[in-house]
Each structure stands twice: as structure tokens, then as C-alpha cells.
Amino acid sequence: MPKGMEASNHTRVSEFIIQGLFDQPYLQGMFFGVLLCLYVMAIKGNSLIILAILFHPPLHTPMYFFIANLAMVDILCSSSVLPKMLQNLMQEKKTISFNDCIVQLFAFTLPMGTEVVLLTAMSFDRYVAVCHPLRYVTIMSKPVCIMLVTGVWAIGTINSLVHAFLMVQLDFCGPNLIQHFFCEIPPLLALSCSPTHLNEIMVFMADICLGMGGFLLPIISYGLIILSILKIKSSKGKRKAFSTCSAHLVVVTLYYSAIIYTYIRPTSSYSLKKDKLVTVLYTLVTPALNPLIYSLRNKEVKVAFMKLLPFTR
Template sequence: MINHTRETEFIMQGLFDHPHHQGLFFGLFLCLYTAVIMGNSLIIVAIVIHPPLHTPMYFFITNLALVDILCTSSVVPKMLENLMQEKKTISFGGCITQLFVLTSSLGTELLLLTVMSYDRYVAICHPLHYVKLMSKEICICLAAGVWAVGTINSFVNILLVLRLDFCGPNLIQHFFCEFPTILALSCSSTYLNEIMMFMADIFLAMGNFLLTTVSYSFIIITILKIQSSKGKQRAFSTCSSHLLVVTLYYSTIIYTYIQPTSSYSLDKNKKVAIMYTLVTPTLNPVIYSLRNKEVKVAMKKVLPFTTEK
């Protein structure tokens, strides 16, 4: 019988194969990571201190900003560390922690996008009932449910990983730990892991994408019924940014995770991973909030030296 032992650390392949590019990309990703932390933190503070922004939509944007910070922080600091090291390693415990935080963040964000699309649906299609359907108590329950489902999903998949044996090789062909790369290194059967992961991805990605599509179908139908062109433009402007980010985010997540392990493509997935772990969290504060006049007013309270153009 083969003696299966657990690896104490993994070696990461890294993001780039050319060492002379490491310093350049370290500076670039450090700037992007700083933008993620600063941008999303400013949005949270601005919404908290400015009463006109105490609405359901901005309550969920606050949660979204927090999720983006967690998602990026679970990957980028270790990536920056490895960019400046010749031997790129991560401990088994660090890999599991990264898996848990990243997976729970991604699941929570998918659910948040669905809840935000429902908020826009109620606001545009049932404006007279908006206060009742999106009361403070309901918003808190929705947010708590979103965080709970995202965390439980990640916890279950992590428990299934912990039951596996890893006896070598220990090379992770990525710049962070994710389920497809970890399962590929296991000496044990990963059939149950792949089934559970696929079911979770179908529910979180495809299920929520379907709900979001249904919400926006009703929104578009309602907008087309508006007689005034200004009314149509105003209604569409309240959800166009959200729809743009939903399309970008879902396309990257579905491409990465809704596929069998055998069809896993390293080079393509690295590029896509940069999008949903770094680029999208950088753009979210701008796309969702900074175009809003109320947010600009709130930003003046946070940053008194800013001026509105």
C-alpha cells in the first residue's frame, strides 16, 4: 500500500515565466491593490457618514466594497510577495485559508449582485411598494443570508479538500490556490469534490445569473413602457452600471469554474483570474458609485480638499 502523506507546503508556478518582468508587474499590481483598498474603503466611509446614501442600494454597495477588499486581499499580498522571491511557496494552512476566503468572497459577491438586481427591479417596476419591499429589516436579512450562504458553501468545499491526501507533486500551476489546481495535486479520488464544487457553482453562478437575467428582463420591459425619453434615460442610468459589471463578472467566473478539470487551461485562467481578483474590484467603486452626485458630496466630507468638476 502506498503511504499517503500530506504536503506541508506548495510551490507556486507564479504569474509570469520571465523573471525580468517581475519588478514591473510588482509595481503595477501594488498600485492596483492600493487602489482597491483605498477606493472601496472610501466608498464605505462615504456611505456611512452621508445620510442621503443610507438607502438599500448603497447598503448593498457597502457590502460589495467589503467583499471586494476581502477577495483581493486573499490573493494579491501573497502574489506580490512571490513576485519578489525566487522560490514561490505557500504553506498548506495558508493555501487552505486563501481558498476559504477567496471562495466565500466570490460566492458572496455573486449573491450580492443578484440582490442588487432585485433592488433595481423593485425600484423601477414597483416604485410605490419600494419602501415596504426593501425595508431596513429586509435588507439586513438579505445581507446576512448572502454572507451566510457564501461562507457555508466555502466551508463545505474546504472540508472536502481536507479529507484528501497530497503526496506529491506539490507544484501549483497558478499564482494562488484555487480548487481546480489543488484537486489536480491530490493522490485521492476527487470525484466527490468535483461533484460538490460543480453543484455549488451551478447554484451560485448559473442560478444567480438566471435570477439576474429575469430581473433585468422585467426592468427593460418596464423601461420601454415609459413614454418620456428623459424618464427612460433616467431609469436606465440607475441600472446600466450594475448590468455592465454583472456581465463582466459572471463571464469570468463562469468561464473559470463551470468546466471540468480536464479542460482546465492555465494561461487563459491566469488572465481571467486577474480580472475578477484585481481589475473588477478596482473598477467597482468607480462604476457603481463615483458617477453619482450624492457620492461626490459624501466624498467631500471624507476628502475636504476634493472639488467637484
């Protein structure tokens, strides 16, 4: 029976049941503790990064301006999923209302799309810093950086609004079990009893434009960076040039490894259990690790952290 006919014979779903991440009820307490620790690490670490960049003048540079925005994106990404997930771990019945589900979908899709474009902008910044150091201040001026970041957030917001709006137009009148631990697009589309062709087209376009485009541009940037570094004669100069982009390269590798595995692949290879674990990687583990990656080998960030410690205790 066509989806449209099914919609007319059923009552519209008002809430969804969330399957959750783990199937072992006796381990829920342990999982709650681990996830809460990671969430606190992500929030505190990224908040500290933002405060350090905001109040430490030596960090008022384009690179750290982008890093501060990345920290905000990571906070939004973790906060869109983890609070509800932690609440459900402590409840026997794991439910979420239809409206809250759409809000969560929007809140999750926003940082995801924004981060893809932001990492591309950060790759361009590192390309200019290594390949055109004498023109760096001119090219990456304050107005240019503000314009880039504004465009990044605008693209992420528009992308998220489109997916949320199209999801609201669908009918959900049959099974209401979301086979995931939060409201994400693929599991929701699987529950719809109305045609989802337009939603699938927009997801595909987002994957191609944001996902593949955001993946290829950093690769091109780092290809040019590597060629530029190889031309440097002194080993000290090569190490210095590589150190300016090594942290960002690690972040890009971690993020895109998870994203490509989850989204940029055939639907037929979709594996619920594996995909849920990979989702934890980019919604919680990566946001918790990013502050460490950007601060461990950076003297200026460590100095800024030390100045902030008396105020954050």
C-alpha cells in the same frame, strides 16, 4: 495505481510551490509595481465607498447598503490573493504551507460565493426600484435588507467552509507544484493522491446553484426591468429609470463574463495561461474598477467623497 494506494506509499505534503502568474523573471519588478498599484486602488477605492455610505445620510438607502457590502466583498477578494502573490514576486522560491494554502482557499472562496449571491440580491433591489417604485420603500424595508444581506453572507460562508473542509480531508503526497498563482480548488484537486469525487460533486453543485442560479436570476430581473422601461412614454423617464441600474448592470456584466469563462464550461477546455489572466480580472481589476463605476455618474457619491477628502489625506 489507485489514489488511495498511492497515499499510503508517500509522505504527506507539508507545503506547496506556487508556479506564479508570470514566467519572465526580468519583468517581476514591473509586474510587482502594476499589481501593487491596482491593489492599492482596490483597497482605497472600496474603503472610500464604505466610508462615504456610512457617514453621508443621503446614501442610507437599500441600494447603497448593498453597494457597501459589495465593497467589503471586493476588499476580501483582493486581499485573499494579492498580498501573498506580491510577496512571491519578490522571492525566488514561491512556497506556501499546507495550512496557509487551505486558509487562502477559504478566504478566496468566501467572497467569490458571497458576491454571486449579493449581485443577485442587488438585481432584485433594482427590479423593485424600477418596476414597483411606489412599493419600493415597503418591499425593501430595513429589516428585509438586513435579512437579505445576512443570508448572502451566510450562503457564502457555508459554501466556503464546505470546500475548505473537503479539501482538508484529501491526501497530497506526490507533486506539490500548484499551477496557478494562488491556492484555488481545481489546481489543488489535480495534485491530490486520494479520491476527489465528492469535492468535484460539491464544486459542480456550487457552480450550478450559485453560478448558474446567480446568473439567471439577474437576467430575469433585467429582462423585466427592460420591459418596464420600454413602457415608459417619455425619453427623460426612460433615461432616469435606466440610470438607476446602469452601474450595477456594468458590474454584473464584468463579473459574470470572467466567472462564466473560468468556471461554467467543460473541464476539457481548461487553459492555464488564459485562466490565470482572467482570474486577475475578477480578483484585482474588477474590485479596482467597481468604486469608479458606482461613483463616476453619481452626484451623491461625489458629494460624499468631497466631504471625506479632508479626513483621508
